[in-house]
Amino acid sequence: MVARAKTEAKKEFFALLARRKMRLTSQRLAIVEAVFGTDQHFTAEQLLAWSRLRDPSVSRATVYRTLPLLVQNGFVQALNLGKEETVYDPNYVDHPSHSHIICTDCDEIVEFESEQLAEIESQIRKQLGFQVDSMTLQVTARCGEFRRLGFCQKRERCSHRDPS
Ligand SMILES: [Zn+2]
């Protein structure tokens, strides 16, 4: 699990498009810039909104065609959080071994990295002779606000967050 910088990954993705003879249209560029310009987890619809901030002519179809390309080639990870909508994570490029805690009320996602997980990886390598390609730990939990108030005031905020 070797980290590579997002700028490098972006170049690789452009090269991939070229190999597939896919033109780098201004719409596709807007999508790619939005993906590599955020470290937030996003849904396809959020990506559409972010991309349209850069180029209002981006179509939903282009977003839905571009996302699988990003996922299949390891630029973005599709997370199964048990929700209707798939959540996409752009951070595996920089942090290939991070894990997630998801608040069961507001759906806030917090990332964490654990040395213990890194130890498990090295144990698997040494004791079993496997090279780990990916390893994730996904924790569903109640955030501090949920525990204090019984609900999350950030429930609304989380689902309408803008890219930073
Ligand atoms: Zn993440």
Ligand SMILES: [Zn+2]
């Ligand atoms: Zn919460």
